[in-house]
Amino acid sequence: MLKVPQHQVAGHEAGIGKLGPLVDESGRFYKPLQGDERGANEVAFYSSLSTNSGIPEHIQRFFPTFYGTQLVEASDGSGLLPHLVLEDLALGRVNPSIMDVKIGSRTWAPEASEKYIQKCLKKDRESSSLSLGFRISGLQIYRSKELGFWKPGKKAAQKLSTEKVKLVLRRFVSSNTLNDLDSRPDCAFASTVYGGSTGILSQLLELKSWFEDQTIFHLYSCSILVMFEKELALKGKNPGAQIKLIDFAHVYEGRGVIDHYFLGGLCSLIKFISEILTAPNECRIEVSAKADQKNLTADNGVVADHKSHTASDNGVVADQKNLTVSDNGVVVDQKYLTNSDNGVVADQKNLTASNNGIIADLKKLTDSDNGVS
Ligand SMILES: O=P(O)(O)O[C@@H]1[C@@H](OP(=O)(O)O)[C@H](OP(=O)(O)O)[C@H](O)[C@H](OP(=O)(O)O)[C@H]1OP(=O)(O)O
Ligand SMILES: Nc1ncnc2c1ncn2[C@@H]1O[C@H](COP(=O)(O)OP(=O)(O)O)[C@@H](O)[C@H]1O
Structure with missing residues (x-):
């Protein structure tokens, strides 16, 4: 029996007359194939994953397991429709805090139509994508048994200002997560969730080191799903901090070129998470737009990273020269x-x-x- 996923935070949602993903009880996530090239792209990407020798095993673990495609009854009532069958990443998690972080300052692939580019460009400008190199596409933060989840609407999440995005990255690992964004997050779980040898930061760094080399794919509009369980953290148990890459409808061949959009966004995310770990108490809530922008320009991580690449003279520079x-x-x-x-x-x-x-x-x-x- 297929049902609507309990912990979906972004993307198309299943509902009456609405096409979206479904899950079963055995731990499979059924994502409807979009009829156009997006569906075909995603199938091709997943099909090539396990056999692609350019993706080392320690990187394969960042992708959901792919079980092929299957015809299933679509959620919108339109009948049998092909779906991607993926590992359900929420399986076994009781009250997971989940954040869908769409990586890249630009979210359309070079082949996209003019109409699609305009749609994406608008979203990139109106969100933190352009300024930070990533945006929060959607999220849920578990608060308590009584309060349930803090789950702002998808549109609200995407329109968060750059300062609010940084604040939400702190709230994600805080124990004092009321509904308003004005309370100062305590970052109580930062070290157990973001930190440590198996924490989120360490996983992001592992991914980054691969993206510094890989030139097989350019992942436009792809997300990093960040997950953990607060209740486990509270009990002093392993909180199951995990990242997974999802959404490959806009994958493009890398053709020997570094995926700078993804790498830049990833570095930026890494920078903010590192800052939370080094200064969990330094949380500026009120910053003027201008100061904010200045801060980003000088200190955004995308830039810093490119600077360090340049300084480190490790081939990326040559690459960048070529690119230019x-x-x-x-x-x-x-x-x-x-x-x-x-x-x-x-x-x-x-x-x-x-x-x-x-x-x-x-x-x-x-x-x-x-x-x-
Ligand atoms: O239609 P919308 O507004 O829900 O947009 C979808 C996006 O939802 P959003 O509202 O930005 O969270 C959605 O974004 P998320 O995955 O939610 O981050 C996709 O960008 C989707 O495009 P595609 O299927 O990957 O080509 C977008 O779908 P398309 O309409 O472009 O098919
Ligand atoms: N394999 C998965 N297991 C569990 N949840 C998933 C999985 N893939 C995606 N999701 C959930 O569905 C949301 C949308 O996924 P995505 O692939 O981006 O769909 P769309 O193409 O509709 O944007 C994600 O934010 C996440 O909450």
């Missing part, structure tokens, strides 16, 4: 985010001269979005 001259747009995009008032124009002129598809992207970003400074 080969009109890839990634580096320029980073520049755009970093120094919107310098250098970018020259670069964009070069790019425009080369007249490829990426220029159009940059134009969109430039013409209509030069308020990011």
Whole structure:
């Protein structure tokens, strides 16, 4: 018997007349295949995963197990429809706190249609994607038996300001999680959930080290699902802190190029989580938009990371140089985010001269979005 997942925090939801994922009791998660290339993309990605020698075993564990596709009764009542059959990541968790973090400052693949790009660009601008390199697509934080979960609506979660996103990363591991965002989070579970050799930070760092090398895939609009169980943490037990990569409808071939969008967003997330571990009590709640932006520009992690790559001279630099001259747009995009008032124009002129598809992207970003400074 298939039912609606109890702990879904983002994405399309099953309901009356609504197509969304379903779960069974044996621990399988059925995600309906989108009829267009998104469904085909995701199947192709999962099908290639286990046999792809470029993905080491210790990285394979970050993906849900894939059990193929199956025709099942769709949740919207439209009859039998092919679904991806995946491991149900919430199986065995009683009251999990879950956060869906969509990684990347840009969430559309290069092949996307103009209409789809506009839709994504709007969401990227209106969320923290453009400024932080990631956004919270949805979340639930377990509070207590009496209070249940704090689960802001999907749209509300996505519209959180950059400061609020940082605050939510703290609330996620706090014991004083009331409904309002004004209370100062105590970060009581930061060290057990984010920290330690098996904690979230350590897992994110492992993923990062792979993304520093891998050039097989570019994962647009992919999410990191972050999970743990507060009740276990309270009992002094292992809280089951875990990250998993999900949503591969917009995977694109890497063609020998580093996935800078994903890597940049991942570094940014790592930076904020590291900060929580090093300074769990330093929580600035009120910061003016301008100060916030300054802070991001100077200290956003995406930038810092690129700086450190540059300084470390480890091949990424050469890569970035190639990317710049080969009109890839990634580096320029980073520049755009970093120094919107310098250098970018020259670069964009070069790019425009080369007249490829990426220029159009940059134009969109430039013409209509030069308020990011
Ligand atoms: O339609 P919406 O507004 O729910 O958008 C979906 C997004 O939900 P959101 O509201 O941004 O959380 C949804 O985002 P999340 O997975 O929820 O982060 C996807 O971006 C989805 O696109 P696709 O199926 O991956 O191509 C988006 O679906 P499409 O409408 O583009 O198919
Ligand atoms: N394998 C899984 N097991 C459990 N929950 C999942 C799994 N995959 C996704 N989810 C839940 O469903 C949500 C949406 O998943 P996603 O693949 O992004 O769908 P969509 O393409 O509709 O956006 C996630 O935020 C998560 O809560």
